Each structure stands twice: as C-alpha cells, then as structure tokens.
Amino acid sequence: MTYIPKPRVRHPTLPTNALGLTRRDYEGSMSTLCAGCGHDSITAAIIEAAWELELEPHRVAKLSGIGCSSKTPTYFIGAAHGFNAVHGRMPAIATGAEAANPDLTYIGVSGDGDSLAIGLGQLCHAIRRNVDMLYVLENNGVYGLTKGQFSASADVGSRAKRGQVNRLEPIDPVLLALTLGGTFVARSFSGDKAQLVPILKAGIRHRGFALVDVISPCVAFNDHEGSTKSYRYTRDHLEAAVEADLVLPTAEITASYDPGAARAVTLPDGSVIRFRKVPDDFDPSDRDRTYAYVRGRQEAGEIPTGLLHLAPDAPDHHDFLEMVETPLVNLSFEELCPGADALEDVLAAFR
Amino acid sequence: MRPTDVSDPHYYHRVVDCQWGCPAHTNVPEYIRLIALGKYTEAYMLNRYSNVFPGILGRTCDRPCEPACRRTRLDGEPVAICRLKRVAADLRDDVLELLPRIPEKKNGKRVLCIGAGPASLTVANDLMPLGYEVTIYEALERAGGLMWNNIPQFRLPPSVLDEEIDMILDMGVDLRCKHEVTSMAAVLEEGWDAVFIGTGAPKGKELDLPGRWEAAEQINIGIAWLQSIAFGHIDSVRERVLVIGAGNTAMDCCRSALRLGATDVKVMARKPRPLFKASPWELEDAEEEEVEILENHSPSRYVVEDGRLVGMEFEIVRWHEPEGGGRLKKEVLDTRIIPCDEVLLAIGQETAFPWIERSIGIEFNEWDMPLVDRTTFETTRPGVFCGGDAAWGPENIIWAVEHGHQAAISIHNHCQKTPVEERPAYGQNLVSVKMGLHEWSYSNNYDEAQRAEMRYADLKERLGSMAVEAELGFDLERACQEAERCLNCDIQTHFTDQLCIECDACIDVCPLDCLTITWNGEEAELRARLTAPAFNLDQPLFASGPLPHTGRIMLKDEDLCIHCGLCAERCPTAAWDMRKSELLIPYAGLAAGSQHPDRRGVGVAG
Numbered sequence: 031m032t033y034i035p036k037p038r039v040r041h042p043t044l045p046t047n048a049l050g051l052t053r054r055d056y057e058g059s060m061s062t063l064c065a066g067c068g069h070d071s072i073t074a075a076i077i078e079a080a081w082e083l084e085l086e087p088h089r090v091a092k093l094s095g096i097g098c099s100s101k102t103p104t105y106f107i108g109a110a111h112g113f114n115a116v117h118g119r120m121p122a123i124a125t126g127a128e129a130a131n132p133d134l135t136y137i138g139v140s141g142d143g144d145s146l147a148i149g150l151g152q153l154c155h156a157i158r159r160n161v162d163m164l165y166v167l168e169n170n171g172v173y174g175l176t177k178g179q180f181s182a183s184a185d186v187g188s189r190a191k192r193g194q195v196n197r198l199e200p201i202d203p204v205l206l207a208l209t210l211g212g213t214f215v216a217r218s219f220s221g222d223k224a225q226l227v228p229i230l231k232a233g234i235r236h237r238g239f240a241l242v243d244v245i246s247p248c249v250a251f252n253d254h255e256g257s258t259k260s261y262r263y264t265r266d267h268l269e270a271a272v273e274a275d276l277v278l279p280t281a282e283i284t285a286s287y288d289p290g291a292a293r294a295v296t297l298p299d300g301s302v303i304r305f306r307k308v309p310d311d312f313d314p315s316d317r318d319r320t321y322a323y324v325r326g327r328q329e330a331g332e333i334p335t336g337l338l339h340l341a342p343d344a345p346d347h348h349d350f351l352e353m354v355e356t357p358l359v360n361l362s363f364e365e366l367c368p369g370a371d372a373l374e375d376v377l378a379a380f381r
Numbered sequence: 382m383r384p385t386d387v388s389d390p391h392y393y394h395r396v397v398d399c400q401w402g403c404p405a406h407t408n409v410p411e412y413i414r415l416i417a418l419g420k421y422t423e424a425y426m427l428n429r430y431s432n433v434f435p436g437i438l439g440r441t442c443d444r445p446c447e448p449a450c451r452r453t454r455l456d457g458e459p460v461a462i463c464r465l466k467r468v469a470a471d472l473r474d475d476v477l478e479l480l481p482r483i484p485e486k487k488n489g490k491r492v493l494c495i496g497a498g499p500a501s502l503t504v505a506n507d508l509m510p511l512g513y514e515v516t517i518y519e520a521l522e523r524a525g526g527l528m529w530n531n532i533p534q535f536r537l538p539p540s541v542l543d544e545e546i547d548m549i550l551d552m553g554v555d556l557r558c559k560h561e562v563t564s565m566a567a568v569l570e571e572g573w574d575a576v577f578i579g580t581g582a583p584k585g586k587e588l589d590l591p592g593r594w595e596a597a598e599q600i601n602i603g604i605a606w607l608q609s610i611a612f613g614h615i616d617s618v619r620e621r622v623l624v625i626g627a628g629n630t631a632m633d634c635c636r637s638a639l640r641l642g643a644t645d646v647k648v649m650a651r652k653p654r655p656l657f658k659a660s661p662w663e664l665e666d667a668e669e670e671e672v673e674i675l676e677n678h679s680p681s682r683y684v685v686e687d688g689r690l691v692g693m694e695f696e697i698v699r700w701h702e703p704e705g706g707g708r709l710k711k712e713v714l715d716t717r718i719i720p721c722d723e724v725l726l727a728i729g730q731e732t733a734f735p736w737i738e739r740s741i742g743i744e745f746n747e748w749d750m751p752l753v754d755r756t757t758f759e760t761t762r763p764g765v766f767c768g769g770d771a772a773w774g775p776e777n778i779i780w781a782v783e784h785g786h787q788a789a790i791s792i793h794n795h796c797q798k799t800p801v802e803e804r805p806a807y808g809q810n811l812v813s814v815k816m817g818l819h820e821w822s823y824s825n826n827y828d829e830a831q832r833a834e835m836r837y838a839d840l841k842e843r844l845g846s847m848a849v850e851a852e853l854g855f856d857l858e859r860a861c862q863e864a865e866r867c868l869n870c871d872i873q874t875h876f877t878d879q880l881c882i883e884c885d886a887c888i889d890v891c892p893l894d895c896l897t898i899t900w901n902g903e904e905a906e907l908r909a910r911l912t913a914p915a916f917n918l919d920q921p922l923f924a925s926g927p928l929p930h931t932g933r934i935m936l937k938d939e940d941l942c943i944h945c946g947l948c949a950e951r952c953p954t955a956a957w958d959m960r961k962s963e964l965l966i967p968y969a970g971l972a973a974g975s976q977h978p979d980r981r982g983v984g985v986a987g
Contacts, residue, residue: 032947032950032951034945036892036947037826037827037892037943038829038892039455039893039943040892040893041894041913041941042455043913043916044913054892061951064953065952066884066886066951066952066954067953068884070886070889070951071884071885071886074889220884220885221884223885247884249882249884253882261882261883261884261930262930265883265931
C-alpha cells in the first residue's frame, strides 16, 4: 500500500504518440499490490504496449476475474471500459462482450488460480473459440491473496514458503493452449520488459485468442529459496528461445532489421511480426514441434520463453459463428429482434 | 561507469540544487521544513549558521538559490526561498540566548578588519567565539557597509539591519567608526596578528560625456546619492529624473527618487532587457511603482542650457552579435533628447585602493586589484586577507558572507601556525527518514501549488516615504503553501545494490522516469540509454555497483527527481531508502560535524 497517488508531474520531454497521449495517460490508479509484485511490472508493460500501439483508451475493454492479478486492470488505462467478473468467469464475459462488439480491443488479465483452477474450463473454451482478445495470465505458482498455498501451476518439487513440497503435476498454460489449438501462444517474464512489451503488442494485434503466460514472482509468498517461480530461479533458468517484434505498417520504413536473420509473418491487419531469433530446426507455426520443443527444454530444466506458436490466419470466434459484418452493438433493435413473425419463419425452417 | 561514492559529501550536496547554488551553502530544505513546522526560531538559527544575516538576506539577497531550484524545471517557478527566509526572521522569537557564547578569556590574537560591511562582520562573527579580539576600522559613522548606505530603507528597515549587526558587534567587537585608513603600511605597523580587507567597492563609475561638468549639481553618482539619503543629507529630488544604468543600484535609485518627490522617473538602459543586470523581481517592483524602463538608449551627451541641465541626448541603438562571438556591436539608428532635471549615474562601481602602498608586499594586477587567492583569500602578503567586493569587484551580500567564512578559517589557521592552504574537510550526515511501512518523516507528496505572490504595501502609502517597507512578507498561509512546494531535495534516494532483486518496481513507479537498470558502459553511451533523456549534463549520474541477479547496474539521473519516495515505497527489499543528507560545513575552529554554537538546543526537522 502506498499512501500517495503517483504525482501527475512528468518528465518534460515525455514523448506523445499519434493521439497526443503520453505513456502517463495510459496509467490507472496507484497499485495496492505488495511492493515488488511482478504484476506491477506487467501492468507497466501493458501501459507501454498500449501507448506504443496508440490505442484509444475509450476503445479498450479490460476484463478480469478474482485474485491479485485480477486487481491489476485498475492500474492501467484508467479511461478504458472494465469488467471484474466472478472468480474464473472472465473468459465467458469476454466472449460475450467480444461477440457483441468486436471493434473494441479486449485485454483480459487473470492469474494461475483464476485461469488454471476455478476457471480452467472457461479458459479452455475461450482458446477453442479463438475469441479475439489478449489474455495475460500472471503466473506466480501460488495463492498470494490467501497467503501462499500452492496453485495449479506450481512445479513438482517446488517448495512453499513454510517448507511444504509440491507433489502434484502442474498445469502448464502454454502446453494447454497448444493442445487446444491456441493460435497465439507465448511465455514471458515480468522482469524482462524488452521481451514482454513486443509480445503484448503482437498479442493485441493478433486476430484471435492471444495467450501470454507471464511468470510473475510473488514477492510476499513465492520468492524464496526452493521456489521455482522466484525472481532468482526464473532469471537463472529462463531461456529467451524465441525473440519477436511487432512492426506496425506505419513504422516499417524506419525499422532496421537484418533480413537474413529475420523471419516475418504478416498479420491480417498488415502489421508484421519479425522473429529476431528462433532455435535451429524450430518453426513457430508448427504446433506439434513447438509442443515437443517446450517439453524438451522443460525436461532440461529450462523455461523457454518468447512467442512460441503463431497461427495468424486461423478462423476466429466470429468466423465460427458466421456472424454478420456489423457488430451486434451497432444493429438496431428491429434488426436484433425482428419479432414473432420472423421467429415463426425460423422455426418453420426446422420443421 | 564506476559506482558512485555517495559517502563523498559533495555528491548528495549537489543534488540539493539550492544549497549547492548558495555561496554559503545554506541548508535550504531543512529550514523550509522547520518553517512548515512552525519552528521559526530554529529555522532562523539554521540560516544564521551559514549566512549570518537571515533577516537582511531574506529581503535583499540576490538569490542564487532560486534559479538553481529544481522546482523551476518542473513547473517553471522556483520555490520562493528568499521570502521564506524572511518569514523565519519575521516570526522568530528572541535568539539572544542561542547566540554563540564569547569566552571571557581571550586567546591573545588580535585581528583587524578594515571596513564594517558583511564580509568583515562575518569574519568577526566566526572569530569572536574562538577567543579572538577583533577590531573593525570603519570610515563612515556606523557599521553595515553597503547594507545600510546603499540599500534603501524601503527595502531593508533599519531595525532589521541594526539587530543583526548588533548580534555580532555585541560579541565584543571593537568597532572604531569614522576611522578612515589612509595608509596600509601604517596599519601594519600596529602589529595585528592578521588583517582582513573588507572595504567593498565604494566608488561609483563616472560617465564623462560632453556637458558633464557644466551643471554638475544636477548630476549625481548613484551610490554616493543613495549614501547621502542614508545619511539624511538629501531629502528631496528634482521633478524629472533619469537613471542611467539597469542594475540593482539603478532600481534602488529610481525607486528612491519617487519617494523623494520625483514625478517622472525613467531608467535608461543601453542594452535590451534580457541583458539587464538587475534582478527580475527588482525590475518588476520598479515598474509596479510606475518607473518607465527604456532599453537600447545609449547616452551621448548632457544637454545644458544657460548652465542648467535640461535633458540628455541618447542614441537609439540596435545590438548585433559579431560572427564568432565577442562583444556585442552597436548600430546607431537615431538620436533623441529626453528632457530631465536630474541625472543619476548607476553604471557600475569599482574598488579603490589608493590607501594601500604598492611597496609593502601586497601585489596588484593589471586592473589595479589586489591579487587574492580564490581559496584562502590571502593576499600576496602573508597575514593580510581580503574578501567581499574588495577582492574581485561587486558581487552581493551572500558572497561577502562566504568570503568572510573562508577568510576566518584562513585567519584562524594563520594565527594557529597552520598553513592557510590546509582547508578543513566537509562532512555528511545520512539518516533514514523511514517512520513506518510506507511513511516518511517529511511531506513527500508533490504539491501542485503555484508560487505564492508577495504582498505589498499600498502604492500611495509606499511612495510617500522612504521608511515604508514595500514588501510586507508572506503571511502564514502563503508561507505554508510555499513551503509545501519545496521538493525536499536533501531527502535522498539512497540505493544499496546488494539488496536489489531487479523487480522493476521503482522504474515503473517513478513519475519522472529518473531510473534505469541496464548493462554498464561508458558514461556518454549510458546517458543515451536512460529511460528519459538527461538535460543537465553537469549533474552527475548515480551509478550503482553490479546488481546481484544479473550484474546490470542501477542508474539514476538526479536532475528532475521530485523526492516523492515512491521508489522506496515500492521497493520490496529496501534497496531504495529515503535518507536525509546533511552537509556538515566546517567553520573557523569548528571541524565539520562539531556542534556549532548557533545550533545549541536547535531541534531539526524531517
């Protein structure tokens, strides 16, 4: 807890984006999380990504469930829409909202408890439906809000603050998403914004469900010796396997890349994801190879990070449902609810 | 970059821009906090410790601290430091009991100061508590130097002046007024253990243009004229007055002329306004009193008819910067006669040493100024020291005070047979201000208030008399509002690299983007990698040692830090802490950190 709000005074040369907004304009209220929480760094990364992408704050919807992580939408883009759902039910709310108004940018923030325990089913179906949203899973392997029990993502052999050792297999959100046909699957670390910000930007631009699993150490309950989600352990075992940048269509002229080293994937909106670094014999578009690769690195004791899998042209939620072009929110009442006669016609078609 | 050594007292001192800018290194943030706490006496004594004349300086200081103030770089206006100093002086209790005790038993050393201005008085102030016997020779009839004979009463009431001078004289200084020194050789014959020359720059510059001597009684040298007013020799002035020059003396002349009955007063400046020597606030005060200030008017002759001065001719000029720099070149566009009945010349002043023989070992330079060492204030004759305006020409009171402090150290060394070059070291106190989990013992929030406006006496009442003080000072409400604008730059963000876990919390929360964690490199190249660009390249970067997890380093650009303490609040390991740095200043006979007599029983804030 901090008693004073962050003073509004700012650096006189703080740059503005095309909307005339500074990074500070994408902040929310002061964090009430523990000092040093990884989640706050992720919040800062989201702020940076939203500013760089020139998102209009009022065209963003922030959604979350319950938990430390789910408090964080309050701390970024104060002028955006927000919905704080029942525990684990954020994907359902996001699915509904996105169905009605696909023109907004959806940013969901959840944690390992909200997503992998109580809300696991919800997450799975949002991945399957390929709902067009950025889904940030702030993963600390522990239930911080209830004082440090193991969560569903705790690794086997990880030691709790009070000494217990976890023996249950973890649910790995990256492997889960690959299994379920996720179209954008990434992992990063709250302490590495150089990697995280481009991934968040690419995830926002991706048409479909972008899962970003972010290891986010809990300084209060999971940052000790024996933890496998501490700052120290993560830094020692993290391997930035895949490095990628998002290049907006407008920025391409100024960005300089070594074309020999880069592999580029164009997104439907014209922006380009450039892979700066991928392991030999690895293809981010090949789901099975990615699965094998991630498993292999984990067996070797490493935490592979980066934009691990990308299927930019997969059908999304609206394609599956064969929705009309115009967002439902923009249709008139008569179009949405054409009346008893129209219903009769529909029913007749099934007779 | 090598890790910054914050145990060097001057690193954190430099972060406190006002204190660094003050020649006497007054502990500004501390006294502002004391004012905010209502501890006016303590604030006054803390001032006195460094600048000796808080009441006088609170009205007349040239305020080098204010352009330095960090607040200017954030909202355009510095904290009204000088006016807060006056608040402490106005609201304090009696301080006589808190002044240094003077030993009855003297140390047997006799020191002479020539001239009773601020430099000599400071020398006496520093040496008397050590047991020295200090004598001052003053040519005029009372002590104070330019503080009384050049600064008009409406800016500095005699009661304020007298009280602070008496604090020093009452230590037992042997003041001999109307004792003009005409021969330095004769003075040296008197057998003093040390002599300090503090005779100021008493000679006003002449403007010898055609007509100057045809109506001489209507043309006066500004500082001599001001002095005559102070003496009571002059109490009126002719109706239309031209003041030549645009320095602070010119402002005192024009405002005095209005009070003595002039109805039309113009200040005539050769240069354009941005090049005026007068302080901006003095220009504003003069204009508020309806003095007209004309720029780019270069005087060419006095217009005298039938032995009477009727006007002055000016060239209307434009100034050009020569290619490759150098002095501005004048282009004359036109000439113009401005009618007037009296002219006051305020175009500068000089030192004058006709009374120092050139054969007694005190060497002079090509401009007829004595050669004075910049550190020791010793002339080329051992045991003879020089400071204030006498040393290098006109400065202001606060510089004279610092010269006095340094000269006193040298005189003490000289009398104790220690080389004068051996300067006592500065020290530093560094104490955490943490009070609770997220609670600090200072007001850490950034207050968005704008600079408080001064209150003035009614214009008509003000112009009716030399004795009505123009500025009324801040009332309590304004003082408190202004005190909150201070950023507490002495409450330092202190970093312990071995505790850092590189969680980025400080980087993310810093409102001014002062912090960067990055790989070490050369300073110039590191500056290019800062989170936000550094403007002030003179301000050193703070660099930590390697951080334990990755070996990267923490960098801080101190230039715009508002000392809100959020980095320390959001730090999970207390690698960042807020610590109050106090510069410990050595004085004559008092090593840094020893209990200064002025600070007996004075509680500190923050």
